[in-house]
Amino acid sequence: xxxxxxxxxxxxxxxxxxxxxxxxxxxxxxxxxxxxxxxxxxxxxxxxxxxxxxxxxxxxxxxxxxxxxxxxxxxxxxxxxxxxxxxxxxxxxxxxxxxxxxxxxxxxxxxxxxxxxxxxxxxxxxxxxxxxxxxxxxxxxxxxxxxxxxxxxxxxxxxxxxxxxxxxxxxxxxxxxxxxxxxxxxxxxxxxxxxxxxxxxxxxxxxxxxxxxxxxxxxxxxxxxxxxxxxxxxxxxxxxxxxxxxxxxxxxxxxxxxxxxxxxxxxxxxxxxxxxxxxxxxxxxxxxxxxxxxxxxxxxxxxxxxxxxxxxxxxxxxxxxxxxxxxxxxxxxxxxxxxxxxxxxxxxxxxxxxxxxxxxxxxxxxxxxxxxxxxxxxxxxxxxxxxxxxxxxxxxxxxxxxxxxxxxxxxxxxxxxxxxxxxxxxxxxxxxxxxxxxxxxxxxxxxxxxxxxxxxxxxxxxxxxxx
Numbered sequence: 001x002x003x004x005x006x007x008x009x010x011x012x013x014x015x016x017x018x019x020x021x022x023x024x025x026x027x028x029x030x031x032x033x034x035x036x037x038x039x040x041x042x043x044x045x046x047x048x049x050x051x052x053x054x055x056x057x058x059x060x061x062x063x064x065x066x067x068x069x070x071x072x073x074x075x076x077x078x079x080x081x082x083x084x085x086x087x088x089x090x091x092x093x094x095x096x097x098x099x100x101x102x103x104x105x106x107x108x109x110x111x112x113x114x115x116x117x118x119x120x121x122x123x124x125x126x127x128x129x130x131x132x133x134x135x136x137x138x139x140x141x142x143x144x145x146x147x148x149x150x151x152x153x154x155x156x157x158x159x160x161x162x163x164x165x166x167x168x169x170x171x172x173x174x175x176x177x178x179x180x181x182x183x184x185x186x187x188x189x190x191x192x193x194x195x196x197x198x199x200x201x202x203x204x205x206x207x208x209x210x211x212x213x214x215x216x217x218x219x220x221x222x223x224x225x226x227x228x229x230x231x232x233x234x235x236x237x238x239x240x241x242x243x244x245x246x247x248x249x250x251x252x253x254x255x256x257x258x259x260x261x262x263x264x265x266x267x268x269x270x271x272x273x274x275x276x277x278x279x280x281x282x283x284x285x286x287x288x289x290x291x292x293x294x295x296x297x298x299x300x301x302x303x304x305x306x307x308x309x310x311x312x313x314x315x316x317x318x319x320x321x322x323x324x325x326x327x328x329x330x331x332x333x334x335x336x337x338x339x340x341x342x343x344x345x346x347x348x349x350x351x352x353x354x355x356x357x358x359x360x361x362x363x364x365x366x367x368x369x370x371x372x373x374x375x376x377x378x379x380x381x382x383x384x385x386x387x388x389x390x391x392x393x394x395x396x397x398x399x400x401x402x403x404x405x406x407x408x409x410x411x412x413x414x415x416x417x418x419x420x421x422x423x424x425x426x427x428x429x430x431x432x433x434x435x436x437x438x439x440x441x442x443x444x445x446x447x448x449x450x451x452x453x454x455x456x457x458x459x460x461x462x463x464x465x466x467x
Contacts, residue, residue, distance in 0.1 A: 061078070
């Protein structure tokens, strides 16, 4: 999870005005059990089940928010949802608003929305209702599970400004296993919504329309947390003999040094010091007191040059390391110092660390790659960027410049006939996104994607798992 996600513990609560709109699409006629596996303070669960005769259950990782849930009359478990076990087919309504990000591991990192859905959907009784609040771009990652395990699927945009910021949609579905043919149609539909090939309507206001999902009855539910209670561990740790013996080694006294270095620092010194964190800290006094944070990153520049009378294009890839310094002053000033002069926009609105915040459309952070105009291109690429996954492949020798050229020249790679026809139409209309896919053994996903935005302002090279 990125740093911004860690700070929030993946907590992106449902805006208050959206709760009644979801509640209007649910019908409760008998006693039922309902569950929110990522409950926060429980406000969303209370809103979507308002005035219903239900037993409410919640799981929440944060201690304070779990206590707030319990104070509101919700049976709350404090812990990680993935470490909670329970019998299958216990609850009638599953309201799921999971963290929005990828897992962080050595390999095979899935979207957390997919992980939470696969862990929790089994708790729904047959005919139970799923209310799934996620970014629209995450629908494709969850489409296989949703299409195979749920029917009567409807997807709507949430229109509150906070929901628009995270591109939130709400999906309604009924728990029932589908046939392969029906599941395939549903998966294609969800992928089309995720890739913006199909429009997503806004969630109707209460009272608009007549449709509502009937929540079936169910008895009491029971869940058990099987993980470690870290709050209890934190309380007991200082009393441990092992901790008292190792404390001095693990938490040494901070050493303060001053004075100038014996020799002037050159670029190599700066790189070693900043990557080891020794140049990070709090400096200065009074109005000039500030926090400094260094970062080292690899910059990949791709240059295409035409040579000879035959118009052949030669691609050159230049790699170099660059150091950035971010300064945050007490009076709120934020400065980002790098090897290149900032643009006017960056001077007006400096950012501390561009790759630690999620992008507006939920995609992973990207590196900007200066890219010269490709000879014979059919459309402008705009600002060309690569994701961390492509950056890693570039370090292994992957030449993404060649597939960028194919993309710009109308070679869409390994797509179906329908997708090729969609691209051709987007090329003619000039107001739709253009998508290419290229099979390659060096990619962990077996392929690499390229997406050019509808306004041709930017082109992104990414792995399918990073979409």
